[in-house]
Amino acid sequence: MDFPISISVIMATYNAEIPLLKEAVDSILNQTFRDFEFLIIDDGSTNGSNAYLKSILDERVRIIRNPQNIGMTKSLNVGLKQAKGKYIARMDADDVSLPTRLETEFTFMEAHPDVIVCGAKRSGSIIGEKIKLPTPLKNELPEEMEEYRVRMLFNNPGPIHPSAMLRHEPLLTHHILYNENLKYAQDYGMWEEASHFGRICRLNEPLVYRRVSDNQISVAKREIQIQCDKLTQKKILSDLLGDISDAEVDFHYVHSTGYYPEAVMTPEVAKWYDRLIQANKSRGIYDQKKLESRIILLKKSLIRKSFKQGLSMPEKIRMMFRYLPFPSALKMLAGTIIKKNP
Numbered sequence: 001m002d003f004p005i006s007i008s009v010i011m012a013t014y015n016a017e018i019p020l021l022k023e024a025v026d027s028i029l030n031q032t033f034r035d036f037e038f039l040i041i042d043d044g045s046t047n048g049s050n051a052y053l054k055s056i057l058d059e060r061v062r063i064i065r066n067p068q069n070i071g072m073t074k075s076l077n078v079g080l081k082q083a084k085g086k087y088i089a090r091m092d093a094d095d096v097s098l099p100t101r102l103e104t105e106f107t108f109m110e111a112h113p114d115v116i117v118c119g120a121k122r123s124g125s126i127i128g129e130k131i132k133l134p135t136p137l138k139n140e141l142p143e144e145m146e147e148y149r150v151r152m153l154f155n156n157p158g159p160i161h162p163s164a165m166l167r168h169e170p171l172l173t174h175h176i177l178y179n180e181n182l183k184y185a186q187d188y189g190m191w192e193e194a195s196h197f198g199r200i201c202r203l204n205e206p207l208v209y210r211r212v213s214d215n216q217i218s219v220a221k222r223e224i225q226i227q228c229d230k231l232t233q234k235k236i237l238s239d240l241l242g243d244i245s246d247a248e249v250d251f252h253y254v255h256s257t258g259y260y261p262e263a264v265m266t267p268e269v270a271k272w273y274d275r276l277i278q279a280n281k282s283r284g285i286y287d288q289k290k291l292e293s294r295i296i297l298l299k300k301s302l303i304r305k306s307f308k309q310g311l312s313m314p315e316k317i318r319m320m321f322r323y324l325p326f327p328s329a330l331k332m333l334a335g336t337i338i339k340k341n342p
Helices: 019-029 049-054 072-082 101-111 145-152 168-175 186-194 224-243 247-257 266-284 288-307 313-323 326-340
Strands: 005-013 035-044 059-064 085-090 115-120 124-127 131-132 165-167 199-203 208-212
Touching: 005 019, 005 072, 005 101, 019 035, 019 049, 035 049, 035 072, 035 085, 049 059, 059 072, 072 165, 072 186, 085 101, 085 313, 101 115, 101 165, 115 186, 131 313, 145 288, 165 168, 186 224, 199 208, 224 247, 224 266, 247 266, 247 288, 266 288, 288 326, 313 326
Parallel strands: 005 035, 005 085, 035 059, 115 199, 124 208
Antiparallel strands: 085 165, 115 165, 124 131
16 A cells, blocks of 8 residues: 555644644654654634644645534544555644654654554653653563553553554554544554554653643543543453443453552452453453463552551461462562561
């Protein structure tokens, strides 16, 4: 399949603050990599930002204005349907891409034809006027795809959505678009779909500065975002378990994502995880050892949270050996003793 352009950058915007929008646009137009088109979908903005967008003279920019507000997910699909690039790069209207972002991702994707999505595992952040960089990490390829798919059963492993680059051909071949039932957290659903047709890689170097504020979707619309996460998790869990209830999805989400400090280890949690293990033994969807290893890690986390309830040492020991395989319990006990008596 031939594509006339190397990269299509897709950004949807609705009433974005014009100074922040300009900063985001400039960060793309000033990339070291030049062979791209920049599709900006204005989702019916009413704050004057469309006038700024129409004033951009760079010939690589295409402004698509929705006649009415249709939401982020549908707007992203408008961009996907019009994109001409070999690769699709996502961008948000209030973030800033580093100058070498497109070059770094393009070079990586060209060298790894089995990869369908790449992006940043971590990013810098902009808090007010200050830029905060993540702790440097060794630049290496992430875990193998089997590990990634196991992690997806419990939460969204990434990459960070506005840092992502997707291979366009398999999206077209398999008719993959963003799930329009997901108002937010569209990336989780997209990664789940894409993961069936190629590897997903999260580069350890920061490629995007993400703006942090109380008005972000992840803050202001957190409850809706959680419900969208659960819709994706229900699809993944149903593939493994068959029909499951919303209450079961809620239970899984609370005890598996790590987002809930009140979640602790209980017999009900152990029974739930055992159900996942036994179902996979029958269906063989995931690598069994990797699934069981991930569940051990989750159990350890929940057990540690249980310790905060003021358990005595004998009670802690009983909990470790009740819920963990003997070698894992022994190792955790040793770590607990060392931590108590450094």
